[in-house]
Amino acid sequence: MIVQPSGPPLILVSGGTGYIGSHTCVCLQQAGFGVLVGDNVTNSSEGVLSAIAAISGRRPLFEQADVRDAAAMAAIVDRYRPVAAIHFAGVKSVAESVRDPLKYYDNNVSGSLTLLAAMTRHGSACLVFSSSATVYGEPDTLPLQEGHPLRPESAYGRSKMVVELILADLCTADPDASVVTLRYFNPVGAHPDGGLGESPLGIPENLMPHLGRVASGKAAALSVFGDDYPTPDGTCVRDYVHVMDLAEAHVAAVRLALQCPGVRVINLGTGLGVSVLSLVRAYATACGHPLPYQIVARRAGDVACYYADPERASHLLGWTARRGVSEMCDDSWRFINTPTALGSPG
Ligand code: WQD
Numbered sequence: 001m002i003v004q005p006s007g008p009p010l011i012l013v014s015g016g017t018g019y020i021g022s023h024t025c026v027c028l029q030q031a032g033f034g035v036l037v038g039d040n041v042t043n044s045s046e047g048v049l050s051a052i053a054a055i056s057g058r059r060p061l062f063e064q065a066d067v068r069d070a071a072a073m074a075a076i077v078d079r080y081r082p083v084a085a086i087h088f089a090g091v092k093s094v095a096e097s098v099r100d101p102l103k104y105y106d107n108n109v110s111g112s113l114t115l116l117a118a119m120t121r122h123g124s125a126c127l128v129f130s131s132s133a134t135v136y137g138e139p140d141t142l143p144l145q146e147g148h149p150l151r152p153e154s155a156y157g158r159s160k161m162v163v164e165l166i167l168a169d170l171c172t173a174d175p176d177a178s179v180v181t182l183r184y185f186n187p188v189g190a191h192p193d194g195g196l197g198e199s200p201l202g203i204p205e206n207l208m209p210h211l212g213r214v215a216s217g218k219a220a221a222l223s224v225f226g227d228d229y230p231t232p233d234g235t236c237v238r239d240y241v242h243v244m245d246l247a248e249a250h251v252a253a254v255r256l257a258l259q260c261p262g263v264r265v266i267n268l269g270t271g272l273g274v275s276v277l278s279l280v281r282a283y284a285t286a287c288g289h290p291l292p293y294q295i296v297a298r299r300a301g302d303v304a305c306y307y308a309d310p311e312r313a314s315h316l317l318g319w320t321a322r323r324g325v326s327e328m329c330d331d332s333w334r335f336i337n338t339p340t341a342l343g344s345p346g
Helices: 019-030 047-056 070-080 094-099 101-119 155-173 207-215 243-259 276-287 311-317 325-336
Strands: 010-014 034-039 061-064 084-087 126-132 178-184 186-188 222-225 240-242 262-268 293-296
Touching (some): 010 019, 010 070, 010 101, 019 034, 019 047, 019 084, 019 243, 034 070, 084 101, 094 101, 094 155, 101 126, 101 155, 126 155, 126 243, 155 178, 186 207, 186 243, 207 276, 207 325, 222 276, 243 262, 243 311, 276 325
Parallel strands (some): 010 034, 034 061, 084 126, 178 262, 186 240
16 A cells, blocks of 8 residues: 655655654655654664654654665665655764674675665665765875765775776666765764764764763763874864754755765865864864863874865755754754653763
8 A cells, every 4th residue: 555645745764763863854844754763773763753743743653774774774664655865874983893894794785775775766876875985095186076086994985985986877867867966974973952863872982972961061071083193183083963954965965866866975064174172172162171181192084184076065065064063962962852752861
């Protein structure tokens, strides 16, 4: 039986209860799209759907399913007939991918193939793909442009690169297929109302969640992985981009995908490099007290500096990041201090 979604075009959001996915669901609904979340909720909770509804005024449609489950994904597409998909579902720890590469190729590559098989049951693919700047590896030049060689240095990065190649081949084979691949730099922050943010299960590896744990007293001090890099203050430089800016970019990307076929690869970053210690200072201002830290050994695999050239995002999506580091830290801190049904973030 086909569920005839009344009104707005329906977007299937795989991994829609995750960090970037949930914020994107809010923006999609506020932009007038219908949202169907398909998620196995292994690294999140269904409570996120209520948080999305509390902000946007509408609870997304939801089907609990693993994107690798071909029968489930086919049944979902047959039942709801989404006009496009935004594919977030996957795993994203660089360190874990080195220890367990097969988990990353299974989730990220096989899962993408299964979703594509479902999304092409009733016509050509129309997809926005969640990729990562980690596909570049060590930069030859900065800022990073989309044509920079791809030299990912982890199974996570290679899994994202493989899916990008699959999508490019798909669009070569099918001139009616439409793909927008988005390479995120460093997503941080939270929705400004405090009800939605980064709340993975377990303790994440990334800098921003660790800053939140130190600021809230859950951790005694931040370990800064090296201050002997060739950067202004010796700590690594990254292009931190507010998750709300990213979510707005996904709305623009799905509109582009719906308007015209072909494959487009786009960096999503601010174009500004920010050092670890700069972010520590900004977070201390946001939380209102100093954040203890200790300099420790470099982390294997870290590169000294990378940040985006955001020109293509501006040209193709009409998008530029609007939110600065202070807002990233303020919104992250507000989320940590907002009692929610999700419980405290990691
Ligand atoms: C940022 C900087 C660390 C933690 C990764 C993935 C990338 C994307 C974002 C998925 C680095 C330093 C960190 C800490 C620290 N993920 N740091 N102490 O490594 O730039 O990117 O996450 O798409 O694909 O590669 O982000 O937040 O882990 O680290 O000093 O406790 O903060 O050394 O310089 P990264 P990160």
